[in-house]
Amino acid sequence: MYISASSRCFSADKFEDACRQLTDLEYDRIEIWFDSEGNHLDVNEVSADPDAFVAKFRDMTRMTPIAFCLDHEISPQVLSGLTKLAKLLRVTQITIPASELGTPFNSEIDRLRALLTIASEDGIRLSIKTKTGHLTEDPHTAVELCQAVRGLGLTLDASYYICGPYKDQTYDQVFPHVYHTQLRDTTPGQFQVQTGLGEVDFSKLIAQLARQDYKQALSVEIHPELLDGADRSLELRKIRMLLETLL
Secondary structure (H helix, E strand, C coil), X not given: CEEEEEHHHXXXXXXXXXXXXXXXXXXXXXXXXXXCCCCCCCHHHHHHCHHHHHHHHHHHCCCEEEEEEECCCCCHHHHHHHHHHHHHHCCCEEEEECCECCCCHHHHHHHHHHHHHHHHHCCCEEEEECCCCEHHHCHHHHHHHHHHCXXXXXXXXXXXXXXXXXXXXXXXXXXXXXXXXXXXEEECCEEEECCCCCCCCHHHHHHHHHHCCCXXXXXXXXXXXXXXXXXXXXXXXXXXXXXXXXX
């Protein structure tokens, strides 16, 4: 396992500024986040010309890209462009959202199978994020989706299981299906708190991942809009140092 940080930690900034600030905070691996409005990084523009983005990325930073993450739905055509970009950057992991609650289960299976086929053609692993308000908010349903769509994985964001509607239930069953993780500290009543003040047992989480032979990223994803006056740079340093002591 290794530590990375999501460019979402600086979601209000341009992508190149996020890279620079993460480098200053001594992160050397980055998860590239695409926002729905395209203000941070426009997925349509990037997927339309993967070669141009690769050249730009290599000029702006020496960070190693390790994953892509989208919080909004994308078309098969856009995903196809992203998988080509992933191959060029040697990225093997893409996270997409599951559909929102209320979506028929069979319809979601059909959608995910079609997207997984595209990703698999380029050797890219596809995972859906565990998130409140989506079909993955229930850990049992999240696992059922992975079982129904062979080859599909989960991006585990434990905060939604600690703070969400299933906070009183275990989510141990998701670990065999985890392809990627996104981390911050959390309490049952607050999605994001300062590192060390929450109830995320990072040591236990890492141990559970290790039992599944997980060798991928522990990706820090701080939501700037939820900092409540906390120093973002300090928070990013604290959680990086904490994770380093556990690895």
